[in-house]
Amino acid sequence: GQQLNQSPQSMFIQEGEDVSMNCTSSSIFNTWLWYKQEPGEGPVLLIALYKAGELTSNGRLTAQFGITRKDSFLNISASIPSDVGIYFCAGPSGGSNYKLTFGKGTLLTVNP
């Protein structure tokens, strides 16, 4: 089946630093989703991307849908302690948005 390679696996940063993570797919996606999961909670949608080249922001978060349609990037600017969590990329498997494939996640730790 389709696989999503998400990197880095984990990041340890100082408060105030910018963060960048990415996701690559073995096949073309028509949608890219970025979720954040905090301890003891379910994933929460951060940003949804629907068009190649699209750049979308949500506060300090910015995500881009790669031109090749096989990758996506998520950037967090001026990180704060509450940014801590696992960030997942996700995309439709077999072209159906009902069936999402998730990356393995990037664990972000922010030192105050």
Added chain:
Amino acid sequence: DTAVSQTPKYLVTQMGNDKSIKCEQNLGHDTMYWYKQDSKKFLKIMFSYNNKELIINETVPNRFSPKSPDKAHLNLHINSLELGDSAVYFCASSRQQEPQHFGDGTRLSIL
């Protein structure tokens, strides 16, 4: 006013038992899902129902049986629980193929 709510939040039980997890959404969505998150945090879809009809049924042991009494509810029954069933199970919902909204999970531990 929780959007996707699952019960129970924690479930500790012995191997061989049968248990159920319930999920309800008040978002007016027509599609609901069950995911399994393993100890390495990998999320994998198990089942999906659209308007009470099963549309996704991944390679899951038939000890797992979903049931959708109406569009707002999707329950998961598990028979003869095994050690490997220990995981966090997430319910999610969506309007058609729009992004999915997740519940807070049920942490299942098998003794």
